[in-house]
Amino acid sequence: xxxxxxxxxxxxxxxxxxxxxxxxxxxxxxxxxxxxxxxxxxxxxxxxxxxxxxxxxxxxxxxxxxxxxxxxxxxxxxxxxxxxxxxxxxxxxxxxxxxxxxxxxxxxxxxxxxxxxxxxxxxxxxxxxxxxxxxxxxxxxxxxxxxxxxxxxxxxxxxxxxxxxxxxxxxxxxxxxxxxxxxxxxxxxxxxxxxxxxxxxxxxxxxxxxxxxxxxxxxxxxxxxxxxxxxxxxxxxxxxxxxxxxxxxxxxxxxxxxxxxxxxxxxxxxxxxxxxxxxxxxxxxxxxxxxxxxxxxxxxxxxxxxxxxxxxxxxxxxxxxxxxxxxxxxxxxxxxxxxxxxxxxxxxxxxxxxxxxxxxxxxxxxxxxxxxxxxxxxxxxxxxxxxxxxxxxxxxxxxxxxxxxxxxxxxxxxxx
Numbered sequence: 001x002x003x004x005x006x007x008x009x010x011x012x013x014x015x016x017x018x019x020x021x022x023x024x025x026x027x028x029x030x031x032x033x034x035x036x037x038x039x040x041x042x043x044x045x046x047x048x049x050x051x052x053x054x055x056x057x058x059x060x061x062x063x064x065x066x067x068x069x070x071x072x073x074x075x076x077x078x079x080x081x082x083x084x085x086x087x088x089x090x091x092x093x094x095x096x097x098x099x100x101x102x103x104x105x106x107x108x109x110x111x112x113x114x115x116x117x118x119x120x121x122x123x124x125x126x127x128x129x130x131x132x133x134x135x136x137x138x139x140x141x142x143x144x145x146x147x148x149x150x151x152x153x154x155x156x157x158x159x160x161x162x163x164x165x166x167x168x169x170x171x172x173x174x175x176x177x178x179x180x181x182x183x184x185x186x187x188x189x190x191x192x193x194x195x196x197x198x199x200x201x202x203x204x205x206x207x208x209x210x211x212x213x214x215x216x217x218x219x220x221x222x223x224x225x226x227x228x229x230x231x232x233x234x235x236x237x238x239x240x241x242x243x244x245x246x247x248x249x250x251x252x253x254x255x256x257x258x259x260x261x262x263x264x265x266x267x268x269x270x271x272x273x274x275x276x277x278x279x280x281x282x283x284x285x286x287x288x289x290x291x292x293x294x295x296x297x298x299x300x301x302x303x304x305x306x307x308x309x310x311x312x313x314x315x316x317x318x319x320x321x322x323x324x325x326x327x328x329x330x331x332x333x334x335x336x337x338x339x340x341x342x343x344x345x346x347x348x349x350x351x352x353x354x355x356x357x358x359x360x361x362x363x364x365x366x367x368x369x370x371x372x373x374x375x376x377x378x379x380x381x382x383x384x385x386x387x388x389x390x391x392x393x394x395x396x397x398x399x400x401x402x403x404x405x406x407x408x409x410x411x412x413x414x415x416x
């Protein structure tokens with residue numbers, strides 16, 4: 001009869017043997033059809049010098065589901081996720097070659113990710129046949145040709161990132177309107193034409209640095225990140241008035257005109273508003289008291305290089321980096337801005353190249369070392385100690401008096 005001691009020893013030995021065996025999932029072999037598709041994928045791509053992504057792809061291995069870098073399988077051995085190029089290693093040089101249409105034979109694929117490299121050629125339109133694809137990220141390569149219209153037929157697409165390639169043509173009309181799409185990033189390509197209507201569920205839309213033109217399309221009110229920076233878009237910004245959940249907005253370096261919707265200045269979530277280098281007019285609306293935006297550390301508002309007029313209100317007090325230079329602002333700056341600088345809340349305040357006539361600065365107040373204030377080329381002489389200007393501001397401290405009087409229609413002369 002076994003003693004308790006010998007029984008315990010037997011149980012411990014059995015536990016040790018069980019722990020020594022790899023779990024069944026780790027011994028799983030990729031299904032034959034998917035293995036053939038992966039072989040075609042491997043034959044169309046190659047490791048760049050210094051990379052060894054494909055070194056683990058042994059097609060004779062009995063446990064290919066666990067041994068193939070970048071491959072995730074279902075319990076039945078079907079490939080559900082494929083991350084090409086890094087194998088989880090940061091700093092990998094990536095891959096060269098082209099994307100094989102055989103990727104579409106991985107019919108249970110939910111994620112397809114291509115790490116940065118120099119992969120060229122088109123995006124296979126056959127990818128539109130993957131019914132379960134939720135994430136498609138092919139960023140930072142040299143892909144060319146159009147965005148396949150077939151991608152708009154992916155019913156479960158959640159994230160599409162094709163940024164930093166050389167894609168050309170227009171954005172397929174139905175693509176931004178895919179019902180479940182949440183993230184669409186097509187930045188830094190060669191896309192042109194108008195932006196199609198956007199799905200009501202999109203939260204992140206980044207189309208910066210393309211050749212897009214036309215007005216702002218209809219946008220969902222729940223949008224949190226929006227960038228059309230560096231295109232040739234025009235028209236008013238009225239459509240932004242309903243975007244009450246924006247956190248990041250960048251429409252800089254376009255041709256937008258008209259006033260800035262007042263609601264943007266008082267959107268509680270908005271921490272980055274970049275509208276510089278457009279043709280915007282009107283002014284900064286008066287602060288709405290408790291409904292004003294609560295700007296925090298890291299906040300930035302850049303309205304520079306526009307045609308804003310009128311006196312500066314207190315709506316932007318507390319912005320950490322505030323750029324209002326190269327506009328047509330007049331009057332005296334509210335004292336709240338000086339206090340914000342002195343307290344270290346505002347670290348950059350650029351007001352140069354306007355028609356401002358006064359800045360309420362107490363000479364006993366010391367500018368923090370980390371702060372830059374620029375008031376040059378206004379209708380005043382900047383107070384001593386506030387000369388933290390960039391080289392682009394020029395060396396002239398004040399505007400000629402003739403410019404100031406002409407701009408004000410012959411009104412009061414500029415104050416020192």
